[in-house]
Amino acid sequence: MQADSDPVTSGMIRRLLRLVLGSKGYDLPFKSDTDRNFLLLLVALMSFLAVLACAGTLTLHAMTQRWSSGLENKITIEVKAETPNGEILSPESVKLDTEKIAGMLEGNLAIKSYQVMNEVEIKKLVSPWIGEDFSFDEIPMPGLIAVELSAATPETLETLTQKVLSVAPSARIETHREWLQDILRFVKTLQGLAFLVAMIVVVTTITAISSGVRSRMAIYRNQVEILHLIGAPDPYIARQFQWHAVIVSLLGSVIGTAAGLAVATLIFHLSGKDETALIPEIGLNYGQIAAFIILPLLACLISGTTARFTVLRTLSQMP
Amino acid sequence: MIRFDKVGFRYDSGPDVLNDIDFELKAGSYHFLTGPSGAGKTSLLSLMYLGHRPTRGNLFMFNQNVGTLPRERLYEIRQKIGIVFQDFRLLGHLSAFDNVALPLRILKRPEKEIRNNVTELLDWVGLGDSKDKLPPTLSGGQQQRIAIARAVITRPKLLLADEPTGNLDDAIGFRLMNLFEQLNRMGTTIVIATHNTHIMEKYGHPRMILAHGNLTLDEHRNKAEETAQGPLTANIKTGTLKHAS
Incomplete structure (x- = not known):
């Protein structure tokens, strides 16, 4: 076969080809094909985007799991510092009511654990909104009890609410469900967008490969016709285009996947440094990173199938 | 027939x-x-x-x-069928050897058999020394002989x-x-x-x-x-x- 003057990838492609097509490599002059570099770049970029989309989806999934499992059995009991009529209660009164509720919670089988928040903890909670330079004497502060239930069933919550109100009519139970549902809905929307991006990547890849193969078939029409006339079955000719697409896609997707994983890891690493963020620590575990090996294989499968199908369809128009 | x-x-x-x-x-x-x-x-x-x-x-x-x-x-x-086209229709990027070997490779003959048969036939048509050359570098007569060798290499009916x-x-x-x-x-x-x-x-x-x-x-x-x-x-x-x- 003709000596190859193209750079690094040509040698790799030729070696891989000899493995799959035998010692002869291609019967068609793909190695002088400039479209190959376009395909390589396209698959690399698509794989890069797919990695980011998948990494985002996996992380969002992990975050929602963590939020859901972390908060679904937790409630907060708030003893308000003012009555429904707007009358301000004294700190002592609030503290007394809080202690009464805590006493009621003690020994209750539905309660797994509870913790009455002290002034320091409450101050830390509200400081993002009203700052740290304030005294509890200036602003009426509620009493807060963080409670973990054995199981947050509607019945348990109803019973607990009645008991709490009977002890302190100004108390209120916050189940976190409302805002958690909002966040989960938002996260699901993001996951949907990531899936959409992945689908766009797949469709774009298929369209580009199909179009590339058709133009390559037009360029090599004479050579394809010779193979056809000297007795090459359609699958023999299709295999040439198919393996070319598979091998170029394999190289492109390995490059794109590696770059995507590197960027995703960097982003996760940087976001993990922000300790004040609402978002918990995020990242990909080794199992998830290993799962990304599927991506190059998937890219090869898509490329090979698309190329084969396109060639067979074009050849079917020949006599 | x-x-x-x-x-x-x-x-x-x-x-x-x-x-x-x-x-x-x-x-x-x-x-x-x-x-x-x-x-x-x-x-x-x-x-x-x-x-x-x-x-x-x-x-x-x-x-x-x-x-x-x-x-x-x-x-x-x-x-x-073996065909010798008027304009030869050789694959310009393949050597004389690979052009003649093409029909045998399509028939999935063993590479050793291909090597022996093609070498022998190229020697016979006087192109033994040019087997690694690309068709565009050969004369019209030499290309024609490659085309004929390609047509007969499988002993067509x-x-x-x-x-x-x-x-x-x-x-x-x-x-x-x-x-x-x-x-x-x-x-x-x-x-x-x-x-x-x-x-x-x-x-x-x-x-x-x-x-x-x-x-x-x-x-x-x-x-x-x-x-x-x-x-x-x-x-x-x-x-x-x-x-x-």
Whole structure:
């Protein structure tokens, strides 16, 4: 076969080809094909985007799991510092009511654990909104009890609410469900967008490969016709285009996947440094990173199938 | 082997190139196909190697009607045919060796067998030293010999050649004609399209003469063929050519 003057990838492609097509490599002059570099770049970029989309989806999934499992059995009991009529209660009164509720919670089988928040903890909670330079004497502060239930069933919550109100009519139970549902809905929307991006990547890849193969078939029409006339079955000719697409896609997707994983890891690493963020620590575990090996294989499968199908369809128009 | 039954052919919506061609070639026969330029020789050969399908009529190759045979099975017929194209149609990016090896690789022959057979044949056609060269770097005559080697490497049942000696000097031309004779004696059916009256006179095989899309026979040659190969039935009106044996 003709000596190859193209750079690094040509040698790799030729070696891989000899493995799959035998010692002869291609019967068609793909190695002088400039479209190959376009395909390589396209698959690399698509794989890069797919990695980011998948990494985002996996992380969002992990975050929602963590939020859901972390908060679904937790409630907060708030003893308000003012009555429904707007009358301000004294700190002592609030503290007394809080202690009464805590006493009621003690020994209750539905309660797994509870913790009455002290002034320091409450101050830390509200400081993002009203700052740290304030005294509890200036602003009426509620009493807060963080409670973990054995199981947050509607019945348990109803019973607990009645008991709490009977002890302190100004108390209120916050189940976190409302805002958690909002966040989960938002996260699901993001996951949907990531899936959409992945689908766009797949469709774009298929369209580009199909179009590339058709133009390559037009360029090599004479050579394809010779193979056809000297007795090459359609699958023999299709295999040439198919393996070319598979091998170029394999190289492109390995490059794109590696770059995507590197960027995703960097982003996760940087976001993990922000300790004040609402978002918990995020990242990909080794199992998830290993799962990304599927991506190059998937890219090869898509490329090979698309190329084969396109060639067979074009050849079917020949006599 | 080959039977044309009122076959007509035209390219797309153009005029008829071939009109109601009727003839039959028996296995092991040897014919020259001749006629003026533009008479339709290449088109007739093209129908035989299934480069095109007839516009009308029935074409039987190896006792199979190619009009009714599924397209996916036509390659089986093509693999029994060796073709020497007028313009050689070699793959310019492959070496002389790989060009000749191509039909064997399509047939999935072992690489060792391919190496031995191709090397031997290239030596025989005088291109042993040029086996690694690319066709564009070789002369027209050398390319023609590669094309002939590619056509005969599989020992095809039918050999179709379009002006196979057109670019060759007499010595190598006759050598290759002797190769065709040898293949014919081993059972290969041969049809050679040529203008070369010298070669046709020398080898004396029956001639199929095409003019204005109609096929006729050279009676004199048919008589010679009768003597050499047994009775030949020919119908000048319809262009039918048949060996009775």
